[in-house]
Amino acid sequence: MTSTSPKVSPFLEPGPYTRANSLAILQLSRDNLQPVYLQPLSGDHDGYAEGAVVNTRYGSFPHSTMIGIPWGSQIRASKVDTGSRGRKRKRIAGDEATAGQPETPGSNENDAETESASRPDAASDSKKGLGEATGFIHILPPIPEIWTMSLPHRTQVVYTPDYSYVLHRLRARPGAVIIEAGAGSGSFTHAAARAIYNGYPTRAAKRKGKVISFEYHEQRYHKMKKELSDHGLEGIVHLTHRDVYKDGFLVDGKSPEADAIFLDLPAPWDALRHLSRRKPPQQSSSLSDDDGANNTDQQIKEDDSQWVSALNPKKSAYICTFSPCIEQVTKTVSALRRLGWVDIDMVEIANRKIHTVRDRVGLHLPIDRGVNCSPKDVEEAMAKLTEIEDRFREHSRPKGTGDDMDLADDEPATNGAGAMVDGGDVDGEVVPSTQAWMDGRLVTRGEPEIKTHTSYLVFAILPREWTEEDEAAAAAKYPCGAEVKVVGSIDKVSRKKERREMLEQQGGNRKARRKERDEKLA
Incomplete structure (x- = not known):
């Protein structure tokens, strides 16, 4: 019996070059990223003679020009024959119209020649397109950080500053098993899969890393299921459609022996009763007499023998809950304390990028980003006013009066503000030239838009039983x-x-x- 090797995920082993039928991220601009599945020329290309094409505001980019190149490469736009769009559809309609007519000798050969001339060889996956001067893009590997910025939003996503800190506090390491409730758009799922990955699981292998993910929304579950299959993460991520409030976190009735838990749920306190070492007692106010209490204790002992914990019995369990409201945090902390969790604390991530630029001030500077077109001192302002007055007098003076003042050939050239051009001299002193990127003072500005999700992270630890x-x-x-x-x-x-x-x-x-x-x- 031969065993087939699992599909290698581009998130875990992207390799040095792009591959056909694999995921890639196209960087159109700094904050504009687009995920694309690279298709070979032999695949469905929607009628384009160049194969599958990505059309953007910067030009057209055939998939064939993006296959087999190093990650991070710059791709120039190509000239695409948009007139060939729909040619396949017209050809099929023509075949239906000529059905039943006698076949002309040599017609198949002519059609084959026309077909081969209209598109490249289907056996070749890559092709060098004709260059276009419209623009360029960059092709990037699908790592979790880039995927978080480009994924299709089905719910509010967990951004990189949050999930990087969460995985650190959960002690996520290769070979660990993490339970995730609330898969959503899959941002945390992809990051956790990379953190626990230590090889694809096989029958004879030792304990391999696993992400046990649960999603209650059926449509999001099916979309996430297909996404994991396309990304080659089915062997690492086990996705289940379930209501964890009611049915818990077991997998096929067995314990996943999880080392860490991440709950992105509206009411995480209702799911905590399934995350304990032994079955928690059922609280009931109707039992008031001693006989009822004794019967309840006996029932708890009988149920506890059949209780299966979802946690690893040989290690301490780490948990993190993701809640946007402080009222949710209060209820979660109370439930954690009742169930024996210790070292409970709450953290809020406030990540902000600081941009460092040179603040250049002056009238002689070009209009550019970060430039303040105003006089840098009084002398430059007076020189500008003098220049304006001279131009006004020259404009109002009649021509041919003989009072025109021309510059001498040996007079140094100045710019519009009266400042010396680089390489000139003033009173015999050479003015040193200054590079544009060294001119101006260094200033720092905060990031105008922060990519994060306002939330509170509650962490706790459940020790193992001795x-x-x-x-x-x-x-x-x-x-x-x-x-x-x-x-x-x-x-x-x-x-x-x-x-x-x-x-x-x-x-x-x-x-x-x-x-x-x-x-x-x-």
Whole structure:
């Protein structure tokens, strides 16, 4: 029986070059990113002779020019024959009209020649297009940070500043198992898959990293399912359509043995009862007598034997809840405390980028971004006023009066504000030229638009249960009573010996100090 190798995800192993039938991110501008699945020439190209084409405001870019090139390459726009659009549809209509007529000898050969002349060889996936002077784009690999900026928004997404800190606090590492409730648009899902990835799972392999994701909305579930399949993450992410408030976090009735949990839910406190070491007791106000209490305790013991925890029994569990309102945080913290979670704290991420630019001020500078076209000092303002007055007098003076003042051939040239052009001289002193990027003072400005989602992150830890078997194993591995020079030692002989040595050392030091004092007095 032969085993097929899993599809390699471009998010986990993008490789050095772009590939056909794989995902790529096109950077049209700084904040404009577009995901594209690169299609070979042999695929469906919507009637274009150049194959599948991406049409943007910067020009047309055939997929064939984006296959087999290094990531980060700049791609120039190509000349695309838009007249060939729909040629396939017209040809099919013509075939239906000529159905039943006698076939003309050589007609198939002519059609084949026309078809081969109208489009490139289908066996070749890449092609060098004809250059166009309209613009260019860059092609980037699909890493989670870039995918977060370009993915189709189905819900509010978790941005990079938030999920990077969340994965750090959840101790996400290769081989870990993370439960995610509320897949949404898949931003956190892709980042978590990369964080826990340590190979694709096989039958004979050891514990592999896994993201157990749950989505309640059926339409979002199907879209997310197809997206994970296209990205090659089906072996890493296990997506389930379920209401976790009611049905919990088990997978096929078995425990996923999760190491960390991320809940992006409207009411995370209702799902916390499924995230405990043992089944929490059912609270009921109708049981008021002693017999009812005893029956309830017996029922809890019977139910606890059949309870299956979704957490890893051999490690401490880490949890994070993502809530936009402080009232949600209050209810979540109360539920965590009742269920035995410890080290509970809340964090708010306030990420902001600072741009550093040179603030150039002056009338002689070109109109550019970051330039303030105003006089930098009084001298430049007076020079500008003098120039305006001279131009006014020259404009109002009649021509041919003989009072025109022409510049001498050896007079240094100045710009419109009366400032010296680079390389000129004033009173015999050479004015040094200054590069444009070194001119002006350095100033910092905050990012005008912050890509983040206002929310509160609640973190907590649930320690593992310490059984009698664990206590016996620890005692056998680290026997008590044989410690030496450690805090909490119970070896009386060792402690007496240490005390005797300490007293002898103190006595020797006291005798040495007494002898030194007597020598000084003598």
